[in-house]
Amino acid sequence: MITININGLDLQVEKGTTLLEAARFLGFPIPTLCHMEGLSPYGACRLCVVEIGESPRTRLVSSCTYPVEEGLRVRTASSRVLKARRMILELLLASCPQSKIIQDLASKHEIRQQRFRQEHDDCILCGLCVRMCEEQMAAKAIGFRGRGRTRSIGTPFDIKSEVCRLCGGCIYVCPACQLRCTYSDPEKAICGGCANISPPCVKKEKFDDMMCYMDPCVACEIKQD
Amino acid sequence: MSSVAESAGDSHRAPDDGRREDDADTFLPGGLISALEEIQARYGYLPREQLLEIAATTGxxxxxIYGVATFYRAFSLTPRGRHLVSACLGTACHVRGGPAIAQELEHQLGIRAGQTTPDNEFTLETVNCLGACALGPVVVVDGHYFSNVRTAGVKDILEKARRGIDRVEIDTDQRIFPVEVSCARCNHSLMDPRHPIDNYPSIRVTVSFGNKHGWLAISSLYGSYNTAAEHEIPSLTIVDMFCPHCHAEMIGAGKCGECGAPMVPMIVRGGGMVQICARRGCKGHILDLGGTSIE
Structure with a gap:
């Protein structure tokens, strides 16, 4: 067991626990976007920053990827953490201003104005959908492509993937793109199950372990009518 | 101690002793970039079918695979032209007028950076630094660096590329000198004064490839790649070379550092060895004049 100190409270946790898990165990709220239980931690959204170490040599780390260390002092809501978190949220909001989840988080953190130009992307590259597809659905239909400014998530060659079983898991976990699989922007749809209005359930017959995340499922409703 | 012995034994193992099959079964991470590089070298780009094939064979x-292929600038998913023109837009080249050069290249070729001309002759791309900042602005065409480029000189560079940038100026280039070689086995001279190439006696050997068999004359100028042959040898074919006198196959132990084909050794009169790559079109060669080797 390893003893750490979070916001003045001592806590004994098992080796390999992350700071995020330890802090949540104590009930300290840490906002996250790219973290999800059951998926490997990724550290992409940086919202979960916490301050570690003794002053004056403290530093900010992403708590979802940082394993506990013996005697580590952690502050989850110091002024430095809150300032950094607000800046990150402001930037995320600028890239995806239409995301309800990011809007809510920003409002919770009292961001009242936007200083950055709105980009209206539909992706913050958090990789949740990629990990969902690979780790939970064992499909590996989508992944990261390119790098730098042109980095994006999608299927190879932008064609419908043969290993995609239209489970909708990628859309279910996405914090930014609720609009992506409604008809508003069909050419950017990841799985295309909704965009081409072919009921995904029909094709799913060939997969015995079908798990459907489509909720509400437009295709099923069409089928019922 | 045992681990040291094992790793030492590993390094001496021949590459083809079954490790490859093991790799395919357990698909150890690694080797993907080399595979992609090989495909890129063969086709000039990464065709979709080949990527699917890698996925199928390696599991x-x-x-x-697509993520790696799109991550690196060295890989291209669209066919590239015969000549690759890279204009440097790094900081040093930028302040020395790189953007004007890139613009002039775009204008002359009629394409934007990153595109290929419709006749598949030129691919133009911009790079962020080539590490030759003192020479800026730098333009690289097929691996040849042009330094201190002015907009007026762009036309000349493209003209040179069209003519073939590897064609050397035999009369003026100081680095080119004639060699006289003989067979490594019978030591009989291979020089053929009756069929001169580049105005020097050629090196005459017998080659066979596929079901063809005939003579091949190679320029004896070190640095010239001109040849003449009885049967046209298709590009990238690996040929077997034979001595026309003792009829023994001229084959050495070495592999070409450029393409991995076998190297053909010949003795240089005056001491030393020269080895040339057996693959048609490959320029791999090693000149070893008594211990000092030039590649």
Missing amino acids: RSLVD
């Missing part, structure tokens, strides 16, 4: 998912 790796297409997503991972």
Whole structure:
């Protein structure tokens, strides 16, 4: 067991626990976007920053990827953490201003104005959908492509993937793109199950372990009518 | 101690002793970039079918392969032209007028950076630094660096590329000198004064490839790649070379550092060895004049 100190409270946790898990165990709220239980931690959204170490040599780390260390002092809501978190949220909001989840988080953190130009992307590259597809659905239909400014998530060659079983898991976990699989922007749809209005359930017959995340499922409703 | 012995034994193992099959079964991470590089070298780009084939043979998912292929600038998913023109837009080249050069190249070729001309002759791309900042602005055409480029000189560079940038100026280039070689086995001279190439006696050997068999004359100028042959040898073919006197196959132990084909050794009169790559079109060669080797 390893003893750490979070916001003045001592806590004994098992080796390999992350700071995020330890802090949540104590009930300290840490906002996250790219973290999800059951998926490997990724550290992409940086919202979960916490301050570690003794002053004056403290530093900010992403708590979802940082394993506990013996005697580590952690502050989850110091002024430095809150300032950094607000800046990150402001930037995320600028890239995806239409995301309800990011809007809510920003409002919770009292961001009242936007200083950055709105980009209206539909992706913050958090990789949740990629990990969902690979780790939970064992499909590996989508992944990261390119790098730098042109980095994006999608299927190879932008064609419908043969290993995609239209489970909708990628859309279910996405914090930014609720609009992506409604008809508003069909050419950017990841799985295309909704965009081409072919009921995904029909094709799913060939997969015995079908798990459907489509909720509400437009295709099923069409089928019922 | 045992681990040291094992790793030492590993390094001496021949590459083809079954490790390859093991790799395919357990698909150890690694080797993907080399595979992609080989495909890129063969086709000039990464065709979709080849990526699917890698996915099928290695068991790796297409997503991972596609991610790597799109990550690196060295890989291209669209066919490239015969000549690759890179204009440097790094900081030093930028302040020395790189953007004007890139613009002039775009204008002359009629394409934007990153595109290929419709006749598949030129691909133009911009790079962020080539590490030759003192020479800026730098333009690289097929691996040849042009330094201190002015907009007026762009036309000349493209003209040179069209003519073939590897064609050397035999009369003026100081680095080119004639060699006289003989067979490594019978030591009989291979020089043929009756069929001169580049105005020097050629090196005459017998080659066979496929079901063809005939003579091949190679320029004896070290640095010239001109040849003449009885049967046209298709590009990238690996040929077997034979001595026309003792009829023994001229084959050495070495492999070409450029393409991995076998190297053909010949003795240089005056001491030393020269080895040339047996692959048609490959320029791999090693000149070893008594211990000092030039590649």
